[in-house]
Amino acid sequence: MVDNFKLIVFTVPDFFPNEEKIISELFTHNLEILHLRKPNFNIENLRTVIEKIPKDFHNRIVIHNNFELLEEFDLRGIHLTEKQKNNFQNLKQNHKIISTSCHSIDEIEQQKSHYEYIFLSPLFDSISKQNHNSKFSTVELLDAKNKKIIDKKIIALGGIDLNNIQTVFDLGFGGVGILGALWNPFNDFEAILKRFILLQKI
Numbered sequence: 001m002v003d004n005f006k007l008i009v010f011t012v013p014d015f016f017p018n019e020e021k022i023i024s025e026l027f028t029h030n031l032e033i034l035h036l037r038k039p040n041f042n043i044e045n046l047r048t049v050i051e052k053i054p055k056d057f058h059n060r061i062v063i064h065n066n067f068e069l070l071e072e073f074d075l076r077g078i079h080l081t082e083k084q085k086n087n088f089q090n091l092k093q094n095h096k097i098i099s100t101s102c103h104s105i106d107e108i109e110q111q112k113s114h115y116e117y118i119f120l121s122p123l124f125d126s127i128s129k130q131n132h133n134s135k136f137s138t139v140e141l142l143d144a145k146n147k148k149i150i151d152k153k154i155i156a157l158g159g160i161d162l163n164n165i166q167t168v169f170d171l172g173f174g175g176v177g178i179l180g181a182l183w184n185p186f187n188d189f190e191a192i193l194k195r196f197i198l199l200q201k202i
Contacts, residue, residue: 002169005174005175006175007175007178008032009033009178010035010177010179011183013038013039015038015041022192023053026193027053027057029196031196033062034060035064036063036064038064041066046069047072059076061075062075062076062077062078062099064078064081067095076096076098077095077096078091078097078098079098079100085100088114097115098116098117099116099118101118102120102121105140105150112154117155118154119156121158122135122158123160123168124164125158126158128179128180128184134159142171152174154174155173155175155176156168156171156173157177158177162199165202178199181195
């Protein structure tokens with residue numbers, strides 16, 4: 001992986017057997033950041049997943065809900081969803097806020113200073129979500145790059161795979177968020193690890 005170009009992995013929303021073992025193996029292969037996104041999990045469900053991941057990797061995990069677990073496990077921080085951003089100031093007092101998602105160039109300009117990094121999505125047509133298609137043109141993205149709106153703090157999300165990851169790098173993004181290109185199918189451990197290693201080779 002090129003220096004300072006982040007490869008960030010999102011978990012699938014639902015539980016599947018041995019997921020924590022696969023996550024741990026990705027960490028041993030130099031996964032820098034994992035977004036543990038389980039919107040339907042209660043705090044006990046999420047705690048169980050984290051407990052099964054070795055403690056040495058906890059500081060690479062960002063959570064999207066059940067923020068009480070941040071200090072309990074010394075996690076990297078929290079990601080704010082669209083709804084949670086309305087409570088930004090209150091959350092900021094008690095939690096280490098890492099990231100959020102934006103869906104327009106204008107939105108990035110307004111919020112960029114508040115976060116360690118911001119996801120811009122969907123950059124390409126989504127792999128994991130039907131009818132979740134890109135609204136960005138290459139001209140618009142290049143213009144944002146030239147204006148230094150897209151820079152190392154902006155992470156591309158949505159439809160990223162081996163065929164377009166180089167394009168993302170060339171557009172000036174600071175990294176990619178990966179979901180569908182890694183976990184589909186999610187029950188083939190060897191295939192997941194192989195895809196992860198290939199994605200790292202940019």
